[in-house]
């Protein structure tokens with residue numbers, strides 16, 4: 001019989017790609033989302049699948065699913081700085097109360113649960129690259145604290161359910177991931193630069209652009225999550241692409257990729273913006289036998305071609 005999996009945040013960027021993958025692997029998938037930052041267009045192609053059903057639900061309210069469940073992937077949460085600064089209380093609630101509901105459901109159904117944590121648990125890191133042993137450097141009361149602390153609490157309560165209730169839990173610390181279906185106006189640097197390129201606007205680099213990030217293509221991320229879920233490892237695992245670049249150099253790459261002659265303009269650096277970020281993926285390599293396969297050049301071309309291929313109407317609809 002097909003395994004049954006609940007995916008929260010199913011209409012979002014990562015959630016929708018995970019739905020695709022688990023349907024492809026023969027699972028029965030229940031997608032759940034309240035559409036606060038997601039978009040039904042991301043999963044509309046799945047509605048006709050007999051193994052897919054969608055539940056419109058806010059997981060900060062009690063979560064109920066009829067029948068058995070084998071797995072839960074808990075991905076519901078605003079994920080871009082613009083989103084979580086706009087809805088800070090919802091962000092705190094979905095990471096805390098929402099996670100509590102998902103863990104309770106997992107316990108009730110005797111299901112294994114994987115939670116989507118983040119490199120933001122390391123805050124503005126003073127250890128480089130970041131490995132899972134590092135405790136992080138987070139400003140709890142700064143504007144980004146609503147996301148970072150929600151995710152740290154999420155990890156904590158997940159480990160408590162694991163230790164106290166013996167629940168099978170997995171923690172993915174996801175580093176900046178990109179690809180088709182991101183929201184062009186979600187404020188994250190890749191959709192921001194691509195949107196600006198498509199509209200012929202200047203590229204906005206925050207600060208002097210010397211801060212670094214390491215970008216992982218979505219297919220690699222999904223593969224890492226898939227392997228982690230099916231592994232027997234319950235401590236956190238970094239999943240990301242270690243290939244690091246400064247934001248200024250990345251803006252220059254975008255200008256080359258798009259073949260445009262846009263200018264770079266500099267804007268104020270947001271408070272607590274991490275200065276350096278690069279995952280140490282030794283643990284994922286060892287435990288999951290996983291490492292990213294898609295180079296930034298390949299992944300960015302796929303992503304740019306995807307957005308370029310959308311009609312004006314579709315582009316506007318995706319900027320909700």
Ligand code: NAD
Pocket residue numbers: 008009010011012013014015032033034035036037038039057058059060074075076077078079080094098116117118119173174175176177178
């Ligand atoms: P996204 O905004 O595209 O997707 C999040 C989804 O969760 C949306 O569809 C949204 O409507 C839904 N959601 C939010 N609150 C909800 C609630 N209370 N009830 C039900 N649904 C709710 O973001 P994403 O990039 O796909 O991120 C997905 C997950 O991965 C998040 O938990 C995020 O923290 C984590 N993550 C993502 C990245 C990344 O680079 N994309 C990096 C680190 C962690």
Ligand code: UDP
Pocket residue numbers: 080081176187188189190192193204205206207211213247269270273274
């Ligand atoms: N950034 C930028 N211009 C933009 C959007 C973002 O220079 O238009 C910078 C941002 O300050 C950060 C980096 O790009 O240093 C990555 O930002 P993003 O929001 O994508 O991810 P996060 O900061 O959560 O890693």
